[in-house]
Amino acid sequence: MIRVQREDFDVGAELKALTQGRHEIGGVVSFVGLVRDMAGDAKIGAMTLEHYPGMTEKQLGEIEAEALRRWPLAGSLIIHRYGRLEPGEQIVLVITASAHREAAFEACHFLIDWLKTKAPFWKLEDTDKGAQWVAAESRDDKAAARWVKK
Amino acid sequence: MIRVQREDFDVGAELKALTQGRHEIGGVVSFVGLVRDMAGDAKIGAMTLEHYPGMTEKQLGEIEAEALRRWPLAGSLIIHRYGRLEPGEQIVLVITASAHREAAFEACHFLIDWLKTKAPFWKLEDTDKGAQWVAAESRDDKAAARWVKK
């Protein structure tokens, strides 16, 4: 499942909804991304997440479908927020559930790595040194490249 | 932090408590282990988790300390339940928080892998074929062995 929304999300409620009554699930892995208060040596007051409505959902759906092809998942969820967010606020949630923990760990890690390099979101940070668009990081490209099938 | 308890836990509340006001945290990974309703082809009615009070907390503490030595974590939590649990109930929670997601993913995965082979817990399953003690799985030994430093 994919949700792109301005509102915050409740991780506990989402975990419960995904696993409720699904007694074949043995392991659930979740990742929550939070707004940090520092970018290098600049202090962040807030950030604004811009996205591409339509393509964002499409890309996230394709990334999730790829995870479901690669791992035997009993369920998965991606929620990504947009708009203005302050330090400490939740940005993104990825949950994967499977009979065994190995598949859940790998699929969750894959989803956030691919999302970071493929889903059309852009971060504008308000810092004490002015507003700046966040630059893509080469380590994110490397993290995503690990999952490209040889 | 380590907790060994009979009672259930609230993942959302634990996540919030661990990250509240900690604006250097960028990524939080959690693992929840649940009771499954099947063991091979036997249907599970319930399971009872036995442990070794004292040594269990000591072992979990050592495993957590090892994770804190290996990865730059801003916080970590292990909760493991004991006593009688039914299918769908939560058994174990591992949360790791870090500035970057890579450390959080690796440390969380390490903690559950090591916990499975080192923390003194034993599962007795009530199945439709009678009560049976769960046997250790060689795949758990292999998963744990990945983290042994060469």
Next chain:
Amino acid sequence: MKILWFAWLRTRVGSAEESLTPPPDVRDVRGLLAWLKTRSPGHAEALKNLDVVRVAVNQTYVQADHPVAAGDEVAIFPPVTGG
């Protein structure tokens, strides 16, 4: 053709969306970007370094040799930074 600009490309171009009719010799993404560059100093500045420009046609990532046609939605943006 609908052109969508995002993030710092949008701020340089000064517009989030343009409805344009490129000349008939613009047949692919490479030709479209070359033509867009000529439209204003802001466009030229935005498209100065194509290494940091990504293009999606009808919401799918494409390469420079991908064809573009009259009814297409063409999005132009920097490398993504969500998550």
Next chain:
Amino acid sequence: MKILWFAWLRTRVGSAEESLTPPPDVRDVRGLLAWLKTRSPGHAEALKNLDVVRVAVNQTYVQADHPVAAGDEVAIFPPVTGG
């Protein structure tokens, strides 16, 4: 010396905890297990295959050559299956 039995070792021995005074020639874990085997058919059955027996002395995992002494808490259990 306090001996603690867990899981199916406990059910075979028929007791979770025993307070015992091994003979003076029992100096290490190996010797202790050999002596415990002789105490009852249940003990012998529990300790039949030492490949599936783990030992902790004073709540720390140890090997067969680890010394044991009068005041020790010795726990004997199968491979763990939590998580």
